[in-house]
Structures are given as C-alpha cells and as structure tokens.
Amino acid sequence: MRTLTDNQLLEAWAARRSDPAFSELVRRYVDLVHSAALRQVGGPPLADDVAQAVFLVLARKAASLRRTTALAGWLYRTTRLTALGSIRSDARRRQREREAAAMNSTTHALDSENSTWTQVAPLLDEAMATLPESDRNALLLRFFQAKPMDAVGEHLGVSEEAAKKRVSRAVDRIRAYFARRGVTLSAAALTGAVAHNAVQAAPASLAAKIAAAQAGAAVSGGAAALAAAALRQMLWAKLCLAFGCGAAAVATVVVLSSLLLAGFGATEKVAASEAPRTYNLTADWSNSTNPNGVWSYNLDNEPMAELQTYWWGQAGWGGGPPGDGCIMKGNAPKEGTKDPTGRLQTQAHDWQDGDVMMHSLSTPYGGETRFVNASWTSPADGTIDISGRAWDGQIFPERDIIWSLIVDGQTIAERSSVRGIFRTDKAAKFSANVVGNRSLTGISISKGAVVELRVATVTDYGHFVGVEEQIKLKPKPGSAVP
DSSP states (O other), rough: OOOOHHHHHHHHHHHHHHHHHHHHHHHHHHHHHHHHHHHHHHHHHHHHHHHHHHHHHHHGGGGSSTTTTTHHHHHHHHHHHHHHHHGGGHHHHHHHHHHHHHHTTTTSSSSSSSHHHHHHHHHHHHHHTTSSSHHHHHHIIIIIIIIOOOHHHHHHHHHHHHHHHHHHHHHHHHHHHHHHHOOOOOHHHHHHHHHHSOOOOOOOOHHHHHHHTTTOOOOHHHHHHHHHHHHHHHHHHHHHHHHHSSSHHHHHHHHHHHHHHHTTTTOOHHHHHOOOOEETTTTTOOOOOBBBBBBBEEEEEEEEEEEEEEEEEEEEESSSSSTEEEEEEEOOOOTTOBBBTTOOOOOOOOOTEEEEEOOOOOOTTTTTOOOOEEEEEEEEEEEEEEEEEEEEEEEETTTEEEEEETTTTEEEEEEEEOOTTTTTTTBBGGGGGBOOOSSSSSSSEEEEEEEEEEEEESSSSSEEEEEEEEEEEEEOOTTTTT
8 A cells, every 4th residue: 555656545535435545645644734733723632623624625625636736735735724714713813923932032042953943833834835836845845754856856747956946946935934034044954943843743543533534433523614614715716716706706606605515515516717817906806805816915925814994994905014014905095185194195196996006014114125915826837928017106205116026936027116107107017127038928837836016115114006917827738727
C-alpha cells in the first residue's frame, strides 16, 4: 500500500471506497493537517475537529480532484479554510493577539531555534496564504514534508534547478511578509525553524478516528459542522466563478448553493467552461464576502476582515487603523460636505458614484513599507489580457501614491505618482505605464497565480486613488474554469 502514489490511493477510494487506501492517505498527511490546524485555532480539541473535518471533505471531494493536484497543498489550503471558518467570530481579536505576540517577540535575541519558532509560528500560515499556489506547494514539499530538491521538482513537474529557484523565491516572499510585521530572520533561520517544527505528530488516536468515520463510525457534531461549512464555502466560490458575484448575481448564487447543498450529502453540480471569461473589479464588487470569489481586498496580501463605514458613508474593507488602509465602493463625497475631521469638502476631485477607491496607509502606520492591494487569483491555466486605469481621487492635493500591477510576482506596469491625473488622461491607463518590454495581453498564467493591483504611500499620509481593472481569461484547452 505504501508504494502507491497519492493519486492511486485517491482513485482507489473514489472508485471502490477502499478503506485501506483512505487510511493510508490519513497516515501520510494527518500530522501536516493537525499541526496547521493547531497553529491556527490554538487548542487541541478544536484542532482535532478541524483535522477530522478536512478529511471528511477529502472523502467527499476525492473523485473531483485533478490528477495534477498536489495533495499536500490541497489539504493545507482546506485546513486553513476550515480553521478560519471555526474562528471567524473572533478573528479580529485573534489577529491582534498574533500581531502583538510577534511584535513582543522581537525584543528577545534569536539565540535558539525555539525562540525563532516562537516568532514564526503565529504568522506562518498567514504568510503561506499570501503565496501563489505553486510557491506554497514548493515550500510544503521542501520544508514541511522534507522532500529532497529533485523530488520537489518531480512533484511540481519542473527541473531540479527550477524547483530550487521557486523555493528560494517563496522563502524570500515570506521573509518579506515577516519583516513587514517586525520579525527579521535570515533565510536559514526561517527555513530551519519551519523544517524542524511546522509538522509535529498528531495525537495517536486521531488517525484511527478519522479512518473509522469513513468506515461508518459516528462523527463528532463539531467536525461534521465544520466539514459542511467548508463544503459550502468551496461551492460558493465555484458558483461565484460560474455566475459572477456582482449584486445582480448574488440572489441566483444563494438559491443555487442552497439547492445544491440542502444537506451534507448533497452533490455539487457546477458546470465547467473553457470559454473566455472577463472579470471586472468594479462590477464584481462585494460588500458581504472577502475573499469574493477570485477577488480579494487586502492589506499586505492578507484579506481585510472588517467591513467598515468610511469618511462620507461609503462601505469599505479595512485592514489598517480606522480611516486608513482600505478599499471601498460607494457614493462620492459632495462639494460643501464635511468629512469626519470637520474638513469642508470644497477641493476638486475625480470621484464619481460607484467608483472603487483604494486608500493607502499613512506613514505613521508603516505606509512606506506596507501596501493595500486588490488581488485576482486565476481559476485555471491559460492566458490573460489586462486593462484598466488608476487616477488621482484629488481629495487632498498635497498627497500622492505609487501604484503597481503585478502578475505572479513580476511587476508589469507601475506609476510613481498619480498627482493631478484624471481618469480620462492617457497617463491613467495601465497600458501607458508598462514596465520595459512587458505586455498586458497574452500573458501566460497558471491556476492559482495572482494578479495584484497594489498602492503604497509616497507622502506622509495615505491618499485616494480611483481604480478600474478588467481581466479577460482564456483557459487553456483541458483547463476549464469551474
């Protein structure tokens, strides 16, 4: 049994409901799943339920997983999805506790591996979540599963040299994530701490419980509820991709998701399509969900958890201090009205009702190194065409920002100042700000790769920038959009 690949075991379970095959999958991955759950929910009883829920979801989804799916990566993502669902009610409190712990830990010398891990553990899974899928899988294989580099390349379908570059790039990205939160580590210290501590042995009885559940034993109510919630979230994401998540489509999505998941045993029936599909940041906007299908409204690549009411009554997603670091869509401020600070709104601006506005973080809150971004995650392999523009909201003419358009970690368009630019100006267009010989059309993209529209502060205080962004995806044959 141990000589069989993950795909062979999944096929045996999906086709014949082979209990030995499923038990072997549990044996291989229960430590990875339980360790990730424990870091994110903070307590063994809930971590046990999360781990059981993840394998319940795997049992349901095994037949639909593609042969190219990296099972370790899929299980890790599903663990995070399930864990976040279990703590959503107090997510903000836990986030503040994690950031405080990370900041406090920087006062101690990194004189041992344990002290390094104390700094890394609270932020590790959040850092991993910001990576493109290919980079995240590379780190999971190399440092969580201790695969040699040639095996990492084989699992990823690339050469050993390409695997080394991918691992190195991913390490640099999460090091930067930690540095922005006050935790500065060398690559060796970070990877050593992860390799030695990220995966610990799960309770001896847990694997037996999970396997017994698939053989017909009773499942705890907590695990069953978490699994059902994770399946609903997965289905919601698929339906959003199929129908869009703009306001006009939300009712349809809700009705269909209710019908398709009327019970835990419901079967997902989502049509796939290889037809080109266009995504629009403005039209797809959501004030109820973040991430919103393929879109995510972020601070430092982490989805902002709180929907707040800003300056002149607009609803927006916030991740920084109140009134700073946010993305919003709503009515424009009117001449002669006052903002919450009492400033009379008489200045000219280019802000129309229904515009999406991004507000960068002010320097006192780390705005020179931290950024607000709207990201789009590709649901399929293929090519993309990107169009759009960014212009000066001109609420405060003395302020300014820099914007960047980044595809899978590579900057393809950028402008160092928006001051005085209107949406109708040529300078506002992405196409007028392409970096070097980059192109905005026919860009090859892999499933899970990210397109990021980022804004950051270049003056003392944050600033408004209006944005429009459209992405046309042409799926690769055989790589249908769900």
